Amino acid sequence: MQNAQVPDPGTQGVVSAGVHPQPQESRPPHQAPATRRTVMGNVALAAKITHVPSMYLSELPGPRHGFRQAAIDGHIEIGRRCRELNVDTIVVFDTHWLVNANYHVNCAAQFEGLYTSNELPHFISNMDYAFPGNPELGRLLAEECNRLGVETMAHDATTLAPEYGTLVPMRYMNTDRHFKVISVSALCTSHYLNDSARLGWAMRQAVEKHYDGNVAFLASGSLSHRFAQNGQAPEFATKVWSPFLETLDHRVVQMWKDGEWEDFCAMLPEYAVKGHGEGFMHDTAMLLGALGWSKYDGKAEVVTPYFGSSGTGQINAIFPVTPQDGSAIPAAQASNPGGNPTGSRL
Numbered sequence: 001m002q003n004a005q006v007p008d009p010g011t012q013g014v015v016s017a018g019v020h021p022q023p024q025e026s027r028p029p030h031q032a033p034a035t036r037r038t039v040m041g042n043v044a045l046a047a048k049i050t051h052v053p054s055m056y057l058s059e060l061p062g063p064r065h066g067f068r069q070a071a072i073d074g075h076i077e078i079g080r081r082c083r084e085l086n087v088d089t090i091v092v093f094d095t096h097w098l099v100n101a102n103y104h105v106n107c108a109a110q111f112e113g114l115y116t117s118n119e120l121p122h123f124i125s126n127m128d129y130a131f132p133g134n135p136e137l138g139r140l141l142a143e144e145c146n147r148l149g150v151e152t153m154a155h156d157a158t159t160l161a162p163e164y165g166t167l168v169p170m171r172y173m174n175t176d177r178h179f180k181v182i183s184v185s186a187l188c189t190s191h192y193l194n195d196s197a198r199l200g201w202a203m204r205q206a207v208e209k210h211y212d213g214n215v216a217f218l219a220s221g222s223l224s225h226r227f228a229q230n231g232q233a234p235e236f237a238t239k240v241w242s243p244f245l246e247t248l249d250h251r252v253v254q255m256w257k258d259g260e261w262e263d264f265c266a267m268l269p270e271y272a273v274k275g276h277g278e279g280f281m282h283d284t285a286m287l288l289g290a291l292g293w294s295k296y297d298g299k300a301e302v303v304t305p306y307f308g309s310s311g312t313g314q315i316n317a318i319f320p321v322t323p324q325d326g327s328a329i330p331a332a333q334a335s336n337p338g339g340n341p342t343g344s345r346l
Helices: 069-084 135-147 164-173 193-210 243-258 261-274 278-291
Strands: 042-049 089-099 103-106 110-115 127-132 152-155 180-188 214-220 301-309 312-319
Touching: 042 069, 042 193, 042 278, 069 164, 069 214, 069 301, 069 312, 089 103, 089 135, 089 164, 089 278, 103 135, 103 193, 127 164, 127 180, 135 152, 135 180, 135 193, 164 180, 164 214, 180 193, 180 278, 193 214, 193 261, 193 278, 214 278, 243 261, 243 301, 243 312, 261 278, 278 312
Parallel strands: 042 214, 089 180, 089 214, 103 152
Antiparallel strands: 042 312, 103 180, 110 127, 301 312
C-alpha cells in the first residue's frame, strides 16, 4: 500500500453520507452561531483484542469452565486501564459486523437485549447485554471520515444490534455500564485496506479536534483466522490450525513488540490473505491508521499472551498512543477513481 501526505480535508469530495443533520438551535437575531471548539479530545488507549465466544462458554458449568480465564482477565485489565485514563467511550472496530458497501458506525443511544450467535449458537446463546451508546461522537466520527474521503455513515436512530465482536469484550470490560460504546463495521468484504487505515486516522482526528472527552479504540479480531474443519473443532479447541499460521502469527506479534511498523504495514495486505486474517484485517488497519500507520513509533504490550482457539490465533495487546502528524496515512482509494486497481479488493 502506498503512503501519501494527508490532503487538506476541505479538498475531499465525499459528503457526509448517512450522518443525520443536527437541528438548528433557535437563537436571538443578534447572537452569532456557535463555533466548534478544537483540540479537545484524546485517544487515551488503543488495543488489539480477542472476542472468542469460548470466553462466554468458559463462564458456564461444564468441561470448558474457566479455560478462557486468561483472555477474560486481559479484557478486565484493559477495562481497568480505560477507567484509569478516564475513558468515557470505547469505539470497537468489529470484525463480526459484515458490510458490503461503505463504512458504518452504530452509535445508537442505548444497546440492550439478548444475543445468540448465528455462527456458533451452541457457544453464545441468550447472552444478555446492556450499555449506553454515544450518538454525538458517532456522528463526529463519520463526518470526519467523509471529510477525509472515506464514505462513512452514522446510524444513531437504529434497531441494529451490535455483533459479538463488540458484545463479548463489553461483557468483561464494561460490566457496570461505565463506558459508552460505539461499534464500527470491520468485516469489510469489498473495501481497501488503505481506506480502513485512513478511516482510523480520521476517527482519531475527530476525537482530537471535535470531541470533548477521552476515547479508546479497540480492534476486535484475531490474527490468523482459519477455523478447524468441521468435526475437528474439539481437537483444536486450544490450538492453531497449522504450524505455518502459528509461526506467521508469532512473527507478527514479535514485530509489534519490536515496533517494526513500516515492515508490518507493507506486508499487511499479503498477511491478511495468506494468514487468513479475520475480517481481512480491516480492524487492524483501522487501529494502525489511528496510531499513525507506518510511522507509528510505539511498541505493543501483550496483556494476554498469544493462544489458539478453534484453529484461530488470538491475543490481547495494548498499543501506546503517541503523537503523530498523519504524514504516512494512505490516500483515500475508493473515492479516487483513478487509483482503484481492479485485481484486488485489498
